[in-house]
Amino acid sequence: MQVTVRVERYADQGRCVGHIDGQVIFVRFALPGELVEVNVDLPIRSKRRFLTGEVTRVLEASPERVDPAWPIAGPLAWGGGVGGADLVHVSLPGQLAWKQAVVQEQMSRLGHVDTTVPVVRAAGDEERKGLYWRTRIDLIADESGRPSMRRRESHERVAIEEMPLATRELNDMASQLGVWNGGIEPGTPIRLALPQHERIGQGDNFALILGKKVKAGRRKLEEVVTVGGQDFTYEVDASGFWQIHRQAPALLANAVIEAVQSRLNTEKSPVIWDLYSGSGLFTLPLASLTGPNTRMASIEGSRIAVAQARHNTQVAGVSGNVTALAGDVAKTLASGLPKELSRPDAVVLDPPRAGAKAEVCRQIARSGAPIVAYVACDPASLARDSATLTELGYNLDYVQAFDIYPMTHHVETLAVFTR
Structure with missing residues (x-):
């Protein structure tokens, strides 16, 4: 079914919102303010609360619309449809505006906080026109x-x-x-x-x-990341998780270290938790740059990643400062950490797309941690967990977004909380 829609605003998941006879429709490859023809996805269920569809023709274009730099990732009607670049029709400045609007809207609607969220682009991405970034x-x-x-x-x-x-x-x-x-x-x-x-x-x-x-x-690859002017070497599994943007590991690790260091003040022997720690992207610089007497607990569900984290801390010379644990984060915290690690001065977490969820947030709050640095790949999950943390006595200091997924709706976000 073809319909004509006046696009109203940005939505999540790379879509925009419009209405057809009072019913909401989420439209792919649209931009706010545009008048577009849309092919509505089938089957159409009469009792559904909303419809979805995709642009087939643009009648009135937004100033931010551009020709897709990668045509086969564009709309189906234009010979595209392969996915992987759902903002390929948006200018680079328009992509930043889109991601800022989505993060701010989710923080307001689900996190119950109104805040301005700047979005930082990785060095070199503008020159590359948003292409050539995946490793x-x-x-x-x-x-x-x-x-x-x-x-x-x-x-x-x-x-x-x-x-x-x-x-x-x-x-x-x-x-x-x-x-x-x-x-x-x-x-x-x-x-x-x-x-x-x-x-x-x-x-x-x-x-x-x-x-x-x-x-x-x-299978075992070597990654080198410069954090705080120091190079850190990581062994990572070629099939496992690692930030895929060529600049993302350094961009995120430097932002996390700066956020934690600036709030630890004069703490001489800080205790830090690194939750959902992977192969130790944040663990190594946290253990190395926050003081010689830093003690850390890192927790990760993948046993392969934990084995690599232990190897990486040993190579970095900080294995004596880090207790790397394998297991579900909530269950591991519930079972209890060694007494000397049970009262963290800072918590860093980088959970999967579903977020940390309420129980982990409650465990963080019960620990008494005065600083929480939360790295999120999904704005809605971050917003829900932000609401939980604020209910538990934390204040949101600031939120910073990073455009490390150009041409896509995905965005990485760092939120910093203090008690």
């Missing part, structure tokens, strides 16, 4: 054995010969390894990973993984 990509072999992405609302696989969101170095690596040429067993998942600044041919610090097997490079 890891995941594809799948189509029926002809070529790397592909699935077209939305179909089983069709669209073969690709480059990934414009990936770094130029990663694209070059794929070419040198013959990935774009195909010849891969149909249906095989493909992961390519190349740490920032690396180039294939200079060593084996890269990975091509087909299915579960490393076909080239190695």
Whole structure:
């Protein structure tokens, strides 16, 4: 069903809001103020509270609309539909405005706090026009054995010969390894990973993984991140989690360290919790830069990541200051930490997209931690947990957003709370 919609405002998940005969419709590839023709997603259920759809034609365009830099990621009606870049129709300044509006709206609606949220773009992204930033990509072999992405609302696989969101170095690596040429067993998942600044041919610090097997490079990769003027080296699993933007690890780690250091004041032997700690992105600089007598508890659910965190702290010379625990965060805190780590002076957390949730927030509050630095990849989850923390006696000092996912609706956010 085709309808004409006047777009009203930004919404979450890369969509905008309009109305059809009083019913809400969430529209993909739209911008506020535009008049657009929309193909409504089927089936249409009469009792649904809202509809969804996608732009097929723009009748009155926003000043922030641009031609998609990666056309196959644009609207289906324009030959796109592969996903992965749902703001590809928005100018770079418009993307920042979109993300700022969404974070502020979620903080107001769900977090019950009205605040201005600046959005910082990573260095170099404007020059690259929002492209060439991913150090890891995941594809799948189509029926002809070529790397592909699935077209939305179909089983069709669209073969690709480059990934414009990936770094130029990663694209070059794929070419040198013959990935774009195909010849891969149909249906095989493909992961390519190349740490920032690396180039294939200079060593084996890269990975091509087909299915579960490393076909080239190695599984344990080395990442180097500069925090507070000091280089930290991390061993990370090529199949595991690591911030995918080439600048994100340094950008986020420096912001977290600055937030914590500036609030620890003269504490000579601080105790710090690093929750959902992964392979130790924040753990290493927190243990190294907040004082020689810092004591830390890091908690992470992935046992592989915890093993790597322990290795990383040992290489960094801070393993004696860090107790790295493997397990569910809520359950691990409930079971009790060693007495000397039970009263943190600061808590850093970087939970998955669903957020920390109420029980972990309550455990943080019960610990008496005067400082909480919360890194979030989902504004709604952050807002819900912010409401819980403020109900438990914390004040929101500030919120800072980072555009480390250009061309997409995703945004990373740092919120700092004090008691």
